[in-house]
Amino acid sequence: MQRELERLMGRGLFGESRQIGGGVYPAVNVLNGPDEILVQCEVPGVVKGDLDVSITAETLVIKGVKKGPKDEDELKYQRRERGVGDFSRTIVLPDRVDADRVQADIDAGILTISLPKSEAAKPRQIPVT
Amino acid sequence: MTEKKDSIEVHAEPSRRQTESEAYTPLVDVYEEADGTTVLEVEVPGALPDKVDVRVEKGVLTITADGRLPEMGSDYTTTFRGFEGGEYYRAFALSDEIDRERIESSLSNGLLVVRLPRAAAAQTRKIEIRQG
Numbered sequence: 053m054q055r056e057l058e059r060l061m062g063r064g065l066f067g068e069s070r071q072i073g074g075g076v077y078p079a080v081n082v083l084n085g086p087d088e089i090l091v092q093c094e095v096p097g098v099v100k101g102d103l104d105v106s107i108t109a110e111t112l113v114i115k116g117v118k119k120g121p122k123d124e125d126e127l128k129y130q131r132r133e134r135g136v137g138d139f140s141r142t143i144v145l146p147d148r149v150d151a152d153r154v155q156a157d158i159d160a161g162i163l164t165i166s167l168p169k170s171e172a173a174k175p176r177q178i179p180v181t
Numbered sequence: 182m183t184e185k186k187d188s189i190e191v192h193a194e195p196s197r198r199q200t201e202s203e204a205y206t207p208l209v210d211v212y213e214e215a216d217g218t219t220v221l222e223v224e225v226p227g228a229l230p231d232k233v234d235v236r237v238e239k240g241v242l243t244i245t246a247d248g249r250l251p252e253m254g255s256d257y258t259t260t261f262r263g264f265e266g267g268e269y270y271r272a273f274a275l276s277d278e279i280d281r282e283r284i285e286s287s288l289s290n291g292l293l294v295v296r297l298p299r300a301a302a303a304q305t306r307k308i309e310i311r312q313g
Contacts, residue, residue, distance in 0.1 A: 079263035085256050094264050096224040096291035131211040134224055146260050161226035161291015
């Protein structure tokens with residue numbers, strides 16, 4: 053497990069990510085279940101049409117743009133913490149997945165991507181004879 | 182999935198909830214529109230409309246929201262955790278110029294928008310100079 057973590061961190065598991073507001077955006081969780089990998093992404097205020105999710109082999113790319121209010125020039129900002137702009141996160145998945153069955157849903161500003169594992173990646177019991 | 186905005190009721194009674202000392206402080210943008218309306222945009226990802234509470238009491242606007250993520254169970258191991266869902270809490274002092282009766286609030290895509298219109302008496306009124 054320790055070696056696995058080092059490999060992930062060392063290899064830059066999360067590739068490039070643009071910075072908005074000084075932090076890495078968007079925040080993601082990667083959960084590993086028996087039949088699927090689940091990736092959760094925090095994107096409040098981002099609409100479905102401004103998100104682009106794609107997968108190539110074991111690499112998942114989440115791209116998008118967080119827009120500010122319309123007619124920003126006519127507004128007087130008193131406080132600005134949220135940040136706007138383009139973002140992109142690249143995630144190398146810990147297991148092989150079946151790209152044809154990947155699903156992405158967004159609700160309440162959280163993007164949830166379900167990546168069913170390919171058969172070879174699922175645990176298989178081996179009887180000891 | 183519809184992209185509708187949910188209206189959030191703004192309460193005038195005092196809150197019964199304790200101060201959320203363990204809560205996250207949500208990110209917020211505050212800006213003023215041309216007509217003097219102040220707008221707050223508060224990021225509360227994971228919070229559904231029935232889990233968001235907006236209150237005004239004695240000139241303080243308090244926003245609380247529950248954005249906790251559903252439990253995934255012990256079958257799932259965490260490969261990487263970048264965020265925890267949780268409770269959000271933030272409070273703002275309102276200026277006297279705000280018309281408290283007309284505060285409106287709506288929630289869409291995990292973003293809470295609170296509109297604070299300026300009271301008519303506080304509007305800048307241009308005074309015509311009569312020729313005399």
